[in-house]
Amino acid sequence: MSFLDLDEFLLELAPRVELVFSPIMDVKEFPADVDLCLVEGALCNTDHIEMAHKIRRLTKAVVAFGDCAITGNVSAIRNQLGLGNRENVLQRAYMESAQLNPCKPALKGIVPPLIERVMPLHEVIRVDYFLTGCPPHAERIKSFLSQWLAGQKPRLQGLDLKFG
Amino acid sequence: MAAKTLTINGRQISAAEGSTVLKAAEEAGVEIPSLCHLDGVYDVGACRLCLVEVKGASRLLPACTTVISEGMEVQTGTERLIKYRRMTLELLFAERNHVCSVCVADGHCELQTLAYSLGMDHVRFDYLFPKWDVDNTHSLFGMDHNRCILCTRCVRVCWHIEGAGTKNVSGRGGQSKIITDLNAAWGKSDSCTSCGKCVQSCPTGALFYKGSTVGEMVRDRSKLEFIVNAREKKLWVYQD
Numbered sequence: 001m002s003f004l005d006l007d008e009f010l011l012e013l014a015p016r017v018e019l020v021f022s023p024i025m026d027v028k029e030f031p032a033d034v035d036l037c038l039v040e041g042a043l044c045n046t047d048h049i050e051m052a053h054k055i056r057r058l059t060k061a062v063v064a065f066g067d068c069a070i071t072g073n074v075s076a077i078r079n080q081l082g083l084g085n086r087e088n089v090l091q092r093a094y095m096e097s098a099q100l101n102p103c104k105p106a107l108k109g110i111v112p113p114l115i116e117r118v119m120p121l122h123e124v125i126r127v128d129y130f131l132t133g134c135p136p137h138a139e140r141i142k143s144f145l146s147q148w149l150a151g152q153k154p155r156l157q158g159l160d161l162k163f164g
Numbered sequence: 165m166a167a168k169t170l171t172i173n174g175r176q177i178s179a180a181e182g183s184t185v186l187k188a189a190e191e192a193g194v195e196i197p198s199l200c201h202l203d204g205v206y207d208v209g210a211c212r213l214c215l216v217e218v219k220g221a222s223r224l225l226p227a228c229t230t231v232i233s234e235g236m237e238v239q240t241g242t243e244r245l246i247k248y249r250r251m252t253l254e255l256l257f258a259e260r261n262h263v264c265s266v267c268v269a270d271g272h273c274e275l276q277t278l279a280y281s282l283g284m285d286h287v288r289f290d291y292l293f294p295k296w297d298v299d300n301t302h303s304l305f306g307m308d309h310n311r312c313i314l315c316t317r318c319v320r321v322c323w324h325i326e327g328a329g330t331k332n333v334s335g336r337g338g339q340s341k342i343i344t345d346l347n348a349a350w351g352k353s354d355s356c357t358s359c360g361k362c363v364q365s366c367p368t369g370a371l372f373y374k375g376s377t378v379g380e381m382v383r384d385r386s387k388l389e390f391i392v393n394a395r396e397k398k399l400w401v402y403q404d
Binding site: 064067070071072073074076077079080081082117120122123127130132134156157158159160161162163164 | 257261263264265266267270271276279280281283284285286287288290291293294295296379
């Protein structure tokens with residue numbers, strides 16, 4: 001959503017980039033030869049791990065986009081429950097909080113299994129750039145993308161690196 | 165009082181005998197990052213962020229507890245220091261659960277400010293994700309151990325400005341914990357005067373006014389400065 005806050009910069013951006021994969025596009029497979037990928041969110045389940053490796057393999061520059069991807073942030077709070085938290089989390093979400101038909105997702109291939117602890121992206125793959133913020137402010141994204149489009153190695157500093 | 169001359173980053177300066185390197189640097193306009201130092205209470209060298217290089221010393225020294233001497237040569241921003249400062253900061257973030265986005269001190273936090281000022285864009289160490297409690301038993305204040313960096317500012321203001329001696333440290337290393345009285349719930353403390361000086365002194369979101377939500381915990385240090393000024397300079401006025 002914060003990306004959409006780029007407002008008119010999106011119009012400047014549109015002719016200069018080719019968007020090949022995104023949650024708002026109907027593309028199922030991550031394509032090859034991607035120049036830049038903004039990865040949002042922490043890694044919570046086995047699908048995420050697989051996807052992260054695929055992104056790394058097919059992308060030149062990977063950006064950890066936002067606090068969740070960089071630190072685990074709120075999504076990693078379940079790690080405080082210890083390594084057995086997978087079961088507790090499912091128990092709480094699907095059994096205790098369920099009002100109708102409480103049951104844990106067990107069918108294979110429907111819901112990917114949670115991993116033991118939520119991880120930031122750079123614990124799993126090599127990350128080239130970090131864009132902090134929850135969410136990263138539009139100005140910060142603009143500054144990063146402008147530098148990158150100008151062929152520079154993007155470098156943010158000061159308040160542009162603030163977490164939260 | 166006699167003055168001592170020394171050089172900081174190659175520049176010659178003079179400061180009063182008995183000053184710390186941190187104080188001398190501050191007077192000379194050289195900024196040294198620190199988290200556990202607080203004007204008005206004694207220094208303990210707990211956070212290790214103010215480490216400096218002193219010519220002739222075999223190890224790095226904390227500027228806040230190192231007293232100046234004649235002819236001392238101090239470096240405050242070498243590559244080695246920058247490397248260690250960044251590492252110290254990252255370790256502080258990895259040790260407990262500092263979730264800036266949902267913290268009461270977001271935007272007003274000294275740890276967060278130092279992180280972006282010193283160019284920390286991620287933490288290279290594995291987060292420990294320890295399980296810590298929040299003590300919400302006091303009627304006015306709360307203590308969130310998840311955000312505590314063990315700087316002990318709260319302990320020192322409690323003992324040496326308020327004189328109550330409520331706050332203490334228990335445990336060792338990463339298991340150390342700020343406690344009230346002999347590890348009682350804060351709300352049950354016999355010695356706490358509810359003055360709130362600990363809350364004003366905290367650099368992070370560990371101590372807060374109850375009812376503050378994300379980013380709302382703004383501290384007013386002038387209350388502490390007022391007492392310190394009164395005590396040290398005999399000036400009973402608020403200073404701008």
